[in-house]
Amino acid sequence: MGLRSSQPQLYPGDIVEFPRNKHISHFGVYYGERDGVPYVAHLTSRDSEARLLLFGRALKSAVKVEPVDLPEIDEAVGKACTYDILFHNCEHQATLFRYGLKKSVQIEKIYGRIYPTWKDLFETKKL
Numbered sequence: 001m002g003l004r005s006s007q008p009q010l011y012p013g014d015i016v017e018f019p020r021n022k023h024i025s026h027f028g029v030y031y032g033e034r035d036g037v038p039y040v041a042h043l044t045s046r047d048s049e050a051r052l053l054l055f056g057r058a059l060k061s062a063v064k065v066e067p068v069d070l071p072e073i074d075e076a077v078g079k080a081c082t083y084d085i086l087f088h089n090c091e092h093q094a095t096l097f098r099y100g101l102k103k104s105v106q107i108e109k110i111y112g113r114i115y116p117t118w119k120d121l122f123e124t125k126k127l
Contacts, residue, residue, distance in 0.1 A: 012030060012031060014029070016030050023106075027091040028041055029073065029094050029097045041073045041077065041097070043088075043089070073097060086107055088102065091104040
């Protein structure tokens with residue numbers, strides 16, 4: 001049984017998670033195959049320049065949902081966009097494409113841990 005046959009079947013629109021370490025993962029949306037190579041659309045940021053990119057070799061799907069058409073990805077690939085670790089990161093972008101709603105469970109968990117400690121700062125500074 002090879003690596004390809006041991007992986008779950010991906011469908012266009014699946015949110016794909018790439019664990020980076022114990023606390024953080026990178027997210028994208030499975031786009032489909034081109035010439036037999038699976039592609040994922042993901043938001044990346046380098047030197048303050050954020051862009052939506054397509055890259056190949058998607059291997060792990062953490063969230064399974066029904067396939068969807070994603071014309072927004074075609075329109076957005078390569079265009080500059082806003083990247084903000086707290087309010088518009090790769091997970092926000094993936095859920096926005098898939099569900100039409102920005103959501104980052106990772107950031108919600110972090111916020112839930114720091115809010116009790118920084119409550120006064122959040123309330124006075126409106127962070």
